[in-house]
Amino acid sequence: MQSVQEVPEHDAGVSPADTIRAENAEGDGTMTTSSTRLKKHADATKDERLDEEKASRSSNSMTGETTTPTKTKTTCRDLTQGMKKTDQAPQTMPQDQRDNAIQANTVNASIRSKNAGSKRKISKRNRRRNKQFTDPDQLESEIRQAYFSAASWVAMRYSVSVEDLIDHVRAGGLHHAARPSSASQYVEDIVLSVAICQGSEQAWSDLRQVFDLTLTRACTLSMSEHDAMVFVQKFLSDLADATERAVNSDERSDTTIDEDAGLRDYIGLIPLRVWLTNRILATLDEMPRPETRPATDNGRAGRTSLQLVP
Structure with a gap:
């Protein structure tokens, strides 16, 4: 007696056309029919796995990365359902490569x-x-603001208007200076200089009272205290004369440029105390050095002494 057995369909995605019925004659006269659909599905799964591995190798070669081989365990059930279980070994980096990466x-x-x-x-x-x-307009605006906020009481003492202050810094060339914005920090010193240029005796008295001791201490580094006091008084007298000449030349509209314009040159780039100290130290450097006396017969060497130039 002959019997025909058909393997049940495990995958609904495979069409009946993919099933091949094959009858095999058994020894006892029975006929068996087996389906090759399962075999085709297993082959297709293997082909897909090979394609994925090729794609992975190609992507790794493009990025320059190296991957460790993977271990794939495929069961009969996975073949029938088109699934895979992959156990990938963890990627390990050699110690030298790790050190190089850290250093980089x-x-x-x-x-x-x-x-x-x-x-x-x-x-x-x-x-x-x-x-x-x-900008010149912005600079003058800052100076005006500083005048009313920080130097108003000094201006009232010496009767200096804000327009007098602006004219003073304009004539001194503040707009062409390296850091003109620093003038707004020393507006009080500029007002004092403007008052002196206008001939205020009170301003001259205040300047001597405030800066006399500072200038004397600066000169004591090169001469005695008595000589320093005398030198400071002479320095201030010369400064007053230079300031008066510069003011008179401005009033006459004289084109002759004097090298020393006195306080007419002060425009507030640095504090007035520093400006006066630099001028008096520069004057000391320009003084001629006195000659030393030759050694006497008793072996005592002569002592150097500074002399004031009349």
């Missing part, structure tokens, strides 16, 4: 920090340059 990251971090620091320095320089080249 450290170098890159230091380079980035240096670049960021240089960018910050450039931005600071740009801000300083923007402050250096200030």
Whole structure:
């Protein structure tokens, strides 16, 4: 007796056309029919796995990465349902490669920090340059604001108006200075200089009282205290004469340029105390050095002494 057995369909995605019925004659006269659909599905799964491995190798070769071989365990059930179980071994990096990677990251971090620091320095320089080249109208506006906020009481003492202050800094060339915005910090000193240029005796008295001791101490580094006091009085007298000549030349509209304009040249770039100290020290440097006396017969050497130039 012959019987026909058909293997049940395990995959609904396979069409009946893919099933091949084959009758095999058994020894006892029975006929068996087996389906090759399962075999075709297993072959297709293997082909898909090979395609995936090829794609993975090609992508790794493009990115320059290396991967460790994987172990694939496929069961009969996975073949029938088209599933795979993959146990991938963890990727390990040799010690030398790990050290090189750490060193490279450290170098890159230091380079980035240096670049960021240089960018910050450039931005600071740009801000300083923007402050250096200030608009004249904006500069005068800042000076006016500082005049009313910080130097109003000094201006009332010496009867100096804000227009007198602006004319003084304009004539001194503040707009062409390196850092003109610093003048707003020393408006009180500028007002004192303007008052002296206008001939205020009270302003001269205040200047001598405030800066006399400072200038004397600066001169004691090169001469005795008595000589320093005398030298400071002479320095202030010469400063007053130079200031008066500069003011008179401005009133006459004289084109002759005097090298020393006295306080007419002070426009508030530095404090008046520093400005006067620098001038008096420069005057000391220009003084001729006295000659030393030769040694006497008793072996005592002559002592050097500074002499004031009349």
